[in-house]
Amino acid sequence: MTAQTAARQAPAPQTPPLPEAKPESLGLSPSRLQRMSDVFRREIDKGTMPGATIMVARGGQIGWFDTMGKQAPAASAPMARDSIFRIFSMTKPIVSVGIMTLLEEGHFLLDDPIAKFIPEFADQKVGVENNGQLDLVPLKRPITIQDLLRHTSGITYEHTGNGLVQKLYQQSRVRSRKINNAEHAALVASMPLICQPGSEWNYSRSTDILGRLIEIVSGKSLGAFLNQRILAPLQMTETAFHAGDENAHRLAEPFAADPWNGDKVQLFSMLEKPVIESGGGGLVSTTMDYARFAQMLLNGGTLDGEKIVGRKTLEWMASDHLDASVKIQGTLTQPAHSFGLGFGIRTEEGIAPFSGSVGQFFWSGMGGTFFWIDPKEDLFAIFMSQAPGQRVYTRTLVRNLVYAALE
Template identity: 30%
Template structure:
């Protein structure tokens, strides 16, 4: 394995996870329970074993090229697992082979899980997607929005300073001007009232205008003390008018609303209402001490996700299969079928396909509630059927549900920047023969 991959100490990873999640630790679960989902030969569910075998080939190619150290891949169709492989090493320095229950940092892959938790409360009538955030967190009432105001081009700094001196408004933002070649031609900024309230719908669809990145928090901040601080920052645009991918809405504000409405600590809600019913026995916001050795020692990366969730490839298979089943798995119903369909339906028009802010604009794609949605498989060129929905994380995780093809796929990596995910999905699409 190439030394291009920079490993980090497991203790440091554990510390980072603990700091991000801001939730108290729960008691440990058993180390590993194999998935209860049945296994079958690919041909018995209309897939090609030979084509699926290419998954192992691309993983080997990527490892040989030094782009990844290893990972795990799993595919299920018609409720049966047809491919499950581990690849490479979870600890390169110790030459420790990747294990089936290895723990991966999920980063933004936590977003769909939090989305499901939110929609469960919608199903129960405790919240509505149109509810304003201020209904639960009063600090979000009467928010301001930053708008650009074009200033006439003026020769020289003296002219600009003269105009600035005559404007006593505190909302005049001098810091955003740019003087170039004696002229001021950049927009100035000021604050205006939000035209509509910020809602749960906006948070789930990244159309809120909240800051893309988190405001600095104190070491002792909980969700209860931290989230109100987010309301002090103005919105970047009028809610619902743009798609700008960010973290604080889903990773911080929604968990706080879940706590308030359910009267349960966020991590306890997730454990009892999602992880336990789906037998996601190795999914945690805090890694128990006895499981630290299960963490994949990963390449250091600057996470764009705000989530401290860790999980396994099998646990996330359970999560995606629940969605494919219309909200139910192992005899436990989490969501109504109609709600799952709504989650995987484009909610933002063409805003996601033309965004390019926070995430790369993607042709043929839309965005539902905390998941991207394939609208045009040919334009998207992602190997998935129309209506397939899912998401991924900055560390390299990828997972989706494909209702049209009755299929789910999960890829676990801990190196970002490779193109393994797209290749993985395309192979799966080509493997469908019936």
């Protein structure tokens, strides 16, 4: 057997687990954590979702890691600790950290215009709706890298509304997994913005453009860069833009139809290697893999001696970057919340319709995944499921239940 053949047959390296401890030793109530799991088991029994995992960690140790229900509705395999999920927009915080590592090396400033690196954005216009027509007006100022990180670029998503600009997105190839990051960025740049840069918060394909910026500055594909700078140092061995065929039995899948409204649910195949490496939503991962990323964030940028990003840089990312002049569009930024550089953040104790702490930062994925970091409580939590239609409900539910378990 040659060395090359032996390497192909060798088992893939496993993600090293974070240390575990009894919940009571971490200031967590075992009975209330069990109650949390029971709540989600009832949801599964009601047919709300096929299955889920929940992890709660405090003080650098996991106090609760439970698996519930089935991995996929059409199979008998139970949900497992190493089940693989489409994390969709939980890709964004990873890519945003990647951008900030390049900023720390002096490759750009946050107020640099993106057109400095991707010239197609120099000729963009803003689309203003006027009696059913789209008037194109000049930019008052260019899109900056900070705009892309905080979603004030004027770029949009095709699924966040049905305005005329969003309809242009819907009619384009922008959702194709068969174009590369350069083609995707050029396509986005060819369409008008939904507003003037800096004037509104619109959830958008901005982080996909940051993924292309990483490629241009680093000279590597986005996947290779993330692996070198974040995934490999953190030993996130199961996180990538697709899963290998050998992992087909580990894939978490949704119901074929939404259990609440009957709409067809169709998510991308995790086994298919896409051409595009979507910085906004392309990664697949496991609960433990993402836990290593979350613990690094909670630690201030370091895990197991590997420094990924500077402590002050991370504090900057988890700060409020939307002033009162920015009009927030959509419902993703809840009351008592704002947005930083790649994360949602909580700004007030009250007002929000769920529990939490000022200073916590977080994000979620449209497939039903969610995580948050709470520096005040030295805590992070991760919820993983593939239940797109129930994601807002489960995000609120899990927050309330985790905070109810704090002693």
